[in-house]
Amino acid sequence: MTSPALPGIAMGALLISGCTGIQSALAPAGDEASRVALLTLILFAGAGVILLIVGAALALAIGGSDRTRRLLGSDRAIKLGGIAFPVVTLTVLLGYGVWLMRETIATDRPAALRIEVTGEQWWWRVAYAGADGKPVAEANELRIPVGREIDIVLRSADVIHSFWVPSLGGKLDMIPGRTNTLRLKAERPGVYRGQCAEYCGGPHALMALEIVALPPAEFEAWLAAAAAPPARAGQERGRALFESAGCGACHAVRGTAAAGVVGPDLSRIGGRRALTAATIPNTPENLARFIAHGQSVKPGNLMPEFRIFSDEELQALAAYLASLT
Template sequence: MTAAASSVLAACTDRQSVMAAHGSEAERIALLAIIVFAGAGVVMLVVVSALWLAVRGSAGQRAALAGERAIRIGGIAFPVITLTALLGYGLWLMRESLAIEARPALRIEVTGEQWWWRLGYRDRDGNTFAEANEIRIPVGVEVEFELRSADVIHSFWVPSLGGKLDMIPGRTNRLRLKADRPGVYRGQCAEYCGGPHALMALEIVALPQAEFDAWLSAGQRAASIPADEAARRGSELFLAAGCGGCHAVRGTAAEGTIGPDLSRVGERRFLAAATIPAGRGNLARFIADGQSLKPGNLMPPFRIFTPAELDALAAYLASLK
């Protein structure tokens, strides 16, 4: 990763909030939320005022509230007009989200699995490659996400960029999002999917176009040969222990598809679906006993390694960028 990209990631981390909108879809949703809250406030004010008059008002005021006219206006006309206005405005405001536009500049496949995110990219030459959990997109470009599920119902939601959409087994749903500025946008599975559902998060990293193009073009690149002795020892252990049966590292004999692709795990900010910060220490801890860090995840603990071997494995994985 370049210094420019690193500075972008360090400076622009957004909280996971609908009101922290940094995409056109999210801005419309935030505005609609404000309008709905304001409308609800007006309705509550009218209801509380009527209640106060019913309790504290004069006999004439109480009689008027109990009359047929008040019931027709307050009980029928007012709700119909208010709800119709809010519904009509909401449909008009979100009309662009409902429109089908031309083919997107970038399409990313996202498959929800218990309890992580499998990603599929296609580079400029039409070659595909896999990533996991951390999604990278270019700034200012509308991206279409093809959403699928490999097991149960999940839901893809990045509040700062747009609305959520369910991922249903046997079906492909499509969601388009655009980031208006560089930054890191945290998301979450928004449909209870069992076990460590609350620990199934993700991040979308929006990079300047040139930075994204460089990252995308490197997608088919084979993993580099480890530069230091510990990492070299770790690469040997990785293959000898059978880690490649579940995980893939491009350009090596590790071609597993059960677990996340680890070809560039060393450049991710977090591990275990945005659960714990990345780093050699947490890599070693997760290999030895991932259940203590993310209870219920499907990777068994590997207590067969000595501390030195764990450090070597972590050094190797941290070098994969």
């Protein structure tokens, strides 16, 4: 005989298996995220047990003997089950939760690496400290070394955003006028996806980001190279178009006259996996598409569409951007 619960369990297992992957709190890849996942499982299991108890009490209250029903309806049962039990359970859970998350909450011991991330409508401004202490600007993609604790220093340039990369850690808001620090660590190399988790207007749903965790030596080499002007294999035509069209009023490319700070830093745009806050894959075709038809790619974003270019010019511009690594 099959139990009537089986289809339900199968459905639940299916649903949960859909939650694994690069953006899931149930697929932790670091200490902080593991603690969040553990607390989640404990809360779900505890809630399940309580649901069973309440269900059983309900069934007894409906169909039980007179004596059981009188017992369930007594003052004592209500004081015990309705007041004492929730107070004790919730207090124990709160204490356990605070104890479990103690390292995540207490961040007075600074981590070895700090990365500043500022929420902007609707992308992420990123700054690393370079070897000489000067900030190195990046955007929309974080690279971090595996196995090291990292403090992500969170700010906002406009409205409230929220930084959440479920596989690596908890969620923390980015609040105008405040600085919040989130500690993360990736245990293994990989790509972890995050999403702005506080509605911030317009294309909020298309404000994602990727964290790429690299072996430490690879990360150090990448960061050292980031401080220097990008390699640029020729691409004079695309560069001239970038300059004459005024892209540099909003975007910066290290080592060139382009020094705008309104939009994302493009110094190493060619090396990123995705474009416009992890909305589309980074390919020359998508670069051209975003420049000319950005409002259909990400409706409401703050970059005006540039429809002034011929196809050939767009290709040259995209090839120039793709060469910046």
